[in-house]
Amino acid sequence: MASLIRHLVSNYNEVLENVKDPLVDTWPLMGSPGPMLCIVGTYLIFVLKAGPKMMEKRPAFQLNTVMILYNAFQVLFSIWLTSLALEVDIRQLFSSHGCNNVNHLPPSPQKKNLQSALSRGAWWYFFAKIIELLDTVFFVLRKKQNQVTFLHVYHHTVTAVFSWCYLKLLPGEQGVVVGFLNSMVHIIMYSYYFIAALGSKYRKYLWWKKYMTWIQLLQFGIMLFYLILTLALDCRMPKALTYFFVTNVVIFIYLFSDFYRKAYKTKTA
Known part of the structure; x- marks a missing residue:
């Protein structure tokens, strides 16, 4: 019990120590x-209550051009976000942060520059998560309420809130890999939606x-493999952040697996 308390206090102190960058406070939102x-x-109220009520007796909006x-x-924005992550040498995320090294060195100018770049990239990533809330708004306006599932709303809500918390409270180098992977997937996902929006002939x-x-x-x-690796190598990254990432990744694996089973496996059974 004592070791657990020490562990929780250590992670709490990590949060306090990282609330230091006054520049972030000046950025929008x-x-x-x-x-x-x-x-x-507002997003949750609209997509769960107000929007469906508003559209109940209205015809679906035709938003093809939009x-x-x-x-x-x-697609273009996700490509740009991916390019930001590629500017970071991934070896720095291990070699310069004391992985398997108990003799942690004080912050170097290189680490400060890396952290500054991470913060700027993290803000744009957060901005992307805010913009992506429109996905659900468009579902409601087009009267596709069946697509407003728990998985969809939970995913968009959690990523928007946590992206803000990550940048404001506990920035960490783990975000580079997580953001890079997510942006890569979004290039593919929004490419699919783009083709679908072009019409039935496509x-x-x-x-x-x-x-x-x-x-x-x-x-x-x-993501899960990478995060567990940072714990196994005892990398000097905020462990509280890693634990939160791991928890949400496990939740997403369960929810997306359940979605796949219901959407595809059940149909073929």
């Missing part, structure tokens, strides 16, 4: 959690729909 929580709260432009933007190019879930599960599997 980062001064306090209020604006972010208002956006997410969907084409939106998905094209998301449906013959969408035979790979069910494989998107495989790709998402593979993404989570790689």
Whole structure:
């Protein structure tokens, strides 16, 4: 019990020690959690209650042009986010952060530059998660409420809230790998939605729909392996952040596996 308490106190202190960067506070939506929580709260009220009620006696909105432009933007934006992650030498995430080294060195100028780059990239990643809330809004406006599932809403809500918390409270180098993998998957996912938005004559190019879930599960599997590796190597990264990542990755693996089973396995049974 004593070791558990020490462990919890250590992780709590990690959070306090990382609330240091005053520059982040000056960035849009980062001064306090209020604006972010208002956006997410409005999102939840609209997609779960107000939106369906508003659309109950209305015809579905035809948003073909909007969907084409939106998905094209998301593809390009995801490519750009991926390029930001590629600018970081992944070897730095191990060699410069004391993995398997109890003689931790004080922060170097290289680490400070890396952290600054991570913070800037993390803000754009957070911005992407806010923009992605429109996915569900479009479902509601197009009267596709069957696609507003627990998995969909939970995924969008958690990623938006946690992306803010990550940047504001506990930034860590683990975010590079997680953000890179997620942005790669989103290039594929929004490419699919872009093709689908072009119209029925392009449906013959969408035979790979069910494989998107495989790709998402593979993404989570790689994330889990990486996060466990940082713990096994005792890398000097915020362990509280790693534990939170691991918890959510496990939840996502369960939810996406359950979705795949219900959407595809049940149909073929």
